[in-house]
Amino acid sequence: MFESTVYSKRRQALRDKVGNGLILILGNNEAPANYPDNTYKFRQDSSFLYFFGHAHPGYAGILDADSGEDYFFGDDVTMDDIIWMGPQPSVKELAARVGIDKSFPFGKLKEVIGKAIAQRRKIHFLPPYRYDNMLLLEDLTGIRASLVRQHSSLELIKAVVALRSVKEPCEIEEIDKACNIGYEMHTAAMKLCKPGVSEQYITGVLDGIAASYGNMVSFATILSQNGQTLHNHDHSQILQAGRLMLTDAGAESTTNYCSDHTRTIPVGGKFTSRQRDVYSIVLACHDRALELARPGITYKSVHLEVCRVLAQGLKDLGLMKGNVEDAVAAGAHALFMPHGLGHMMGIDVHDMEDLGQCYVGYDDEVRPSKQFGLASLRMGRRLQEGFVITDEPGCYFIPDLIDKWRADKMHTDFLDFNAIDKYKDFGGIRLEDDILIIPGGSRFTGEKHIPITIEEVEEIMK
Ligand SMILES: [Mn+2]
Numbered sequence: 001m002f003e004s005t006v007y008s009k010r011r012q013a014l015r016d017k018v019g020n021g022l023i024l025i026l027g028n029n030e031a032p033a034n035y036p037d038n039t040y041k042f043r044q045d046s047s048f049l050y051f052f053g054h055a056h057p058g059y060a061g062i063l064d065a066d067s068g069e070d071y072f073f074g075d076d077v078t079m080d081d082i083i084w085m086g087p088q089p090s091v092k093e094l095a096a097r098v099g100i101d102k103s104f105p106f107g108k109l110k111e112v113i114g115k116a117i118a119q120r121r122k123i124h125f126l127p128p129y130r131y132d133n134m135l136l137l138e139d140l141t142g143i144r145a146s147l148v149r150q151h152s153s154l155e156l157i158k159a160v161v162a163l164r165s166v167k168e169p170c171e172i173e174e175i176d177k178a179c180n181i182g183y184e185m186h187t188a189a190m191k192l193c194k195p196g197v198s199e200q201y202i203t204g205v206l207d208g209i210a211a212s213y214g215n216m217v218s219f220a221t222i223l224s225q226n227g228q229t230l231h232n233h234d235h236s237q238i239l240q241a242g243r244l245m246l247t248d249a250g251a252e253s254t255t256n257y258c259s260d261h262t263r264t265i266p267v268g269g270k271f272t273s274r275q276r277d278v279y280s281i282v283l284a285c286h287d288r289a290l291e292l293a294r295p296g297i298t299y300k301s302v303h304l305e306v307c308r309v310l311a312q313g314l315k316d317l318g319l320m321k322g323n324v325e326d327a328v329a330a331g332a333h334a335l336f337m338p339h340g341l342g343h344m345m346g347i348d349v350h351d352m353e354d355l356g357q358c359y360v361g362y363d364d365e366v367r368p369s370k371q372f373g374l375a376s377l378r379m380g381r382r383l384q385e386g387f388v389i390t391d392e393p394g395c396y397f398i399p400d401l402i403d404k405w406r407a408d409k410m411h412t413d414f415l416d417f418n419a420i421d422k423y424k425d426f427g428g429i430r431l432e433d434d435i436l437i438i439p440g441g442s443r444f445t446g447e448k449h450i451p452i453t454i455e456e457v458e459e460i461m462k
Pocket residue numbers: 260343390392432
């Protein structure tokens with residue numbers, strides 16, 4: 001946790017932005033896995049962490065934008081809890097640690113909300129993504145659980161996005177720590193990536209590293225020889241010489257700040273010449289984004305420039321043809337890169353995705369696209385100092401997609417399907433780093449940069 005003033009200042013800024021009414025921020029609760037007492041590892045709601053700090057289940061907070069007061073709700077532990085879990089701080093103490101002097105039992109929440117509704121005051125809440133909180137909101141507001149998401153407050157969503165998008169120095173320090181764990185994970189994967197080793201074993205080692213240095217992985221690890229499947233969670237393969245292994249993995253710091261890196265490396269430690277060709281193109285894309293990312297530029301324009309680098313590289317390789325600018329405008333390159341260049345990162349690996357991607361990555365100026373590929377760009381708007389985003393271009397050969405586009409005669413002016421067919425056994429390459437936007441440019445987050453050039457990767461895998 002940070003100093004209590006960090007949270008007091010954030011809540012004051014939120015009250016100022018929202019202006020009036022009650023702002024209700026719900027924490028998360030335990031989620032049973034296979035019976036009530038055997039739960040998934042607990043993860044607090046990220047907005048609750050941001051404004052109320054505490055990473056334990058069973059709490060809620062209210063900010064009164066009219067009176068300027070904040071309330072913290074939760075139940076003190078019983079003797080039975082102490083016997084099983086040990087002594088715990090009182091709710092009053094927890095509230096004080098985040099600068100709040102008014103704390104109440106959880107049951108009081110309904111009374112406070114009910115009174116405000118009776119007074120016709122606006123109740124602002126964020127769109128819930130857990131079903132128990134949808135049911136709680138139904139109980140508190142009278143809005144049916146299936147409809148509560150639609151009644152979430154757009155003013156509150158926009159205010160939270162505005163605050164959480166720009167990272168404070170104390171947050172950047174935590175993201176750097178998460179990235180340091182990411183370095184340990186990815187360099188371990190590079191050392192283990194040998195023929196005969198199972199994907200599952202390396203995945204397990206990485207998950208263990210995340211848990212041993214910090215909190216846990218920031219999302220389910222993607223690790224596969226079949227890197228052409230973008231989010232491949234199947235780890236059933238045994239590594240084979242000549243294949244590539246794609247690892248997209250990250251960690252959470254002890255305060256739940258995230259990292260998210262991807263590397264694609266040759267099983268056994270030496271790239272083939274065909275792998276070098278494609279890898280060099282993706283690396284050029286990655287580096288181009290770094291050159292361009294700075295305050296004031298839209299990330300959509302960076303994405304499109306990266307797509308032009310990709311298309312030019314694939315044209316030089318004989319897989320694409322025609323005018324590169326036109327090919328990218330038409331979306332032909334999306335056969336090879338059907339996803340976006342990156343997303344925001346913070347207390348969530350896809351930061352604030354629960355609040356709505358159109359509010360996090362887009363605004364009145366930059367609107368989401370419906371074009372295949374570009375539609376998957378999570379972050380399009382103008383970059384600001386203090387944003388933390390990912391730079392993650394890729395190049396994939398997805399046999400089913402290639403066959404479909406060929407059959408549908410898609411973009412035949414720009415794609416040479418006879419040449420592309422020869423790459424259907426290639427797999428996929430993605431390279432991802434996390435960057436902080438600083439005056440005039442960007443910097444990598446974390447102390448050490450995970451090997452990324454062909455020389456660096458082959459060196460560490462020796
Ligand atoms: Mn990512």
